[in-house]
Amino acid sequence: MSDCMSKIIRTTADIMFMFIVVFGFYIVLHGHLTPGGGFQGGAVIATGFILLIVAHKLDDFLGWFKKKAFQNFEMSGLILFIGTALAAIPLGYLFFMNFLSGAGGLFGQVVPYGVNPGFLNTAGTIPIMNIAVGIEVLGGLSIIILYMTSGISNHEEGE
Amino acid sequence: MIELIHILVLFGLIITAALIVWQKDLIAAAVTFAAFSFLLSIEFYILQAPDVAIAEAAVGAGVSTAIFIIAIRATHNQEVT
Amino acid sequence: MRSIVAGITLVVLAVALLFAAVSIPFGNPAMSDMDDYFIAHGQEQTSANNIVTSIVFDYRAFDTLGEACVLFTAVFGVSVLFRLRKKEEDYEYE
Numbered sequence: 001m002s003d004c005m006s007k008i009i010r011t012t013a014d015i016m017f018m019f020i021v022v023f024g025f026y027i028v029l030h031g032h033l034t035p036g037g038g039f040q041g042g043a044v045i046a047t048g049f050i051l052l053i054v055a056h057k058l059d060d061f062l063g064w065f066k067k068k069a070f071q072n073f074e075m076s077g078l079i080l081f082i083g084t085a086l087a088a089i090p091l092g093y094l095f096f097m098n099f100l101s102g103a104g105g106l107f108g109q110v111v112p113y114g115v116n117p118g119f120l121n122t123a124g125t126i127p128i129m130n131i132a133v134g135i136e137v138l139g140g141l142s143i144i145i146l147y148m149t150s151g152i153s154n155h156e157e158g159e
Numbered sequence: 160m161i162e163l164i165h166i167l168v169l170f171g172l173i174i175t176a177a178l179i180v181w182q183k184d185l186i187a188a189a190v191t192f193a194a195f196s197f198l199l200s201i202e203f204y205i206l207q208a209p210d211v212a213i214a215e216a217a218v219g220a221g222v223s224t225a226i227f228i229i230a231i232r233a234t235h236n237q238e239v240t
Numbered sequence: 241m242r243s244i245v246a247g248i249t250l251v252v253l254a255v256a257l258l259f260a261a262v263s264i265p266f267g268n269p270a271m272s273d274m275d276d277y278f279i280a281h282g283q284e285q286t287s288a289n290n291i292v293t294s295i296v297f298d299y300r301a302f303d304t305l306g307e308a309c310v311l312f313t314a315v316f317g318v319s320v321l322f323r324l325r326k327k328e329e330d331y332e333y334e
Contacts, residue, residue, distance in 0.1 A: 027213065032288040035209035037296065039307070043217035050225045074315060078308060085301065096301040101287045111287040123288035129297045129304070136308055140315045141222055148226065151322035152233045210292055 005055050013055035020048035028134035032123040038130040042137025049142045058149055070143040077136025084128050100124035165205050171198045185236060189227040196220040 005013075027034075028041030053061050088097040100108050101124030109121045175195040182188040196219030203212040278291060278299065286294040296304055 032290050032293050034290065035292070036213050037210065037290075037293050038304075040210065040213040040217060043214060043222065047217055047221035050222060054225060054228075074312065078312060081305070081308060085305070096298070098286055098298050101285070109287070111283065111289065113284055116289065118289050123286060123294070124298075126286065126288050126293060126297045129301070130293070133304065133308060137311065140311045143315055144318050145222070145225055145229070147318050147322045148229045152229060 010055050013051050017048045017052055020051070021045055024048065024134075024138075028130055029127070030120070031130035032126045033118040033120070038133025039137050041130075042134040043141060045134070045138045046141035049138075050145050053145055053149055067143070067146060070139045070146065073135050073139030074143060077132050077134070077139060081129055081132035081136065084125050084132065098124040098126070161205065165202075168198055168202050168205065172202065183237065185231050186228065189224055189231065192227065193220045193224040196223070
C-alpha cells in the first residue's frame with residue numbers, strides 16, 4: 001500500500017509479528033508430535049509477514065525483507081523436499097522411504113509404543129519434510145501478497 | 160456446555176454466511192468473511208480436527224482476507240447493481 | 241417468468257440434494273482396513289506420535305509433493321501476471 005496506517009496499528013503489528021512467527025515455527029517443528037505441520041505452520045508465519053505488509057509502507061517493508069529472500073525460501077523449500085525424497089534411492093530404499101526412522105542419529109530415536117510424553121528427536125525424515133514444506137509455504141504465500149501489493153502501487157502511481 | 164457452544168457457533172455460521180451475501184459494501188463483506196472463517200475454525204476444533212482448524216484460521220481468516228482487500232483496493236468499493 | 245423457472249429449479253434441486261443426503265448412511269464406513277492398519281502400525285513404522293502427519297508425509301507423501309507443486313504453480317502465475325502489468329507503462333487504464 002502506498003500509505004501507512006496510524007502509529008498504534010504499526011506498533012501493535014510490530015509486537016504481534018514476533019509472537020506469530022514464534023508460534024508458527026513451534027507448529028512447524030512440533031509437526032510430528034502435536035496437531036499441525038508444514039502447511040499450517042508456514043501459513044501462520046506468512047500471516048505475520050502479511051500483517052507487516054498491510055500495516056507499513058511497502059518501501060519500508062522492502063527495506064527490511066527483499067523479494068529475493070522470499071523467492072529463495074520458496075526454491076530452497078522445494079529443493080529440500082524433493083532432495084530428501086530422492087536421497088533414499090542411493091541408500092538402497094524406495095522413493096519417499098522413511099530411511100532415518102529408528103536408525104539412531106538425526107531424528108532417529110526409537111519411540112516407545114503407546115502413550116508417551118513425545119520426544120522431539122524422533123520420526124526420521126518427517127521433521128525434515130515438515131521444515132521444507134513450512135519454508136516453501138512461507139515464501140509462497142508471502143510472495144503472492146507482495147507481488148499483488150507492488151502491482152497495485154505501480155498501478156496507482158501510473159494514473 | 161459444549162453443546163451450547165456448538166449450537167451458538169452453528170447459528171453464527173448461518174448468520175455470517177447470510178450477511179456476506181447481503182452486504183453492499185465489499186470491504187464489510189470481506190471482514191464478515193474473516194469472521195465466518197474464524198467461526199468455521201472453531202467448529203472444526205469442536206469436531207476434533209485441530210489440523211484443519213489451524214489451516215482454516217491461517218488461510219481463511221488471514222491470507223484470503225488480505226487478498227480480497229488488496230483486490231477491492233485495486234477496483235471499486237461498491238457492488239455493481 | 242425467469243424467476244418462476246429459477247424458483248422451480250431451486251426447489252427441485254433442494255429436494256433432490258436433501259433426499260440424497262438423507263438416504264446415504266452417515267458415519268458408517270463399510271471398509272476400515274486401512275484405518276486399522278495405520279492406527280496399529282503407524283507409531284512403530286514411522287516413530288511419529290501424530291498419525292495424521294505420518295500419513296501426510298510418509299505413507300501418502302506423493303499427495304504432499306503434488307500440493308507443493310500446485311502452490312509453486314500459483315506463485316508462478318501471480319508473478320507472471322503482475323510482472324506484465326509492471327512493464328507496460330504506456331498502456332492506458334480506464
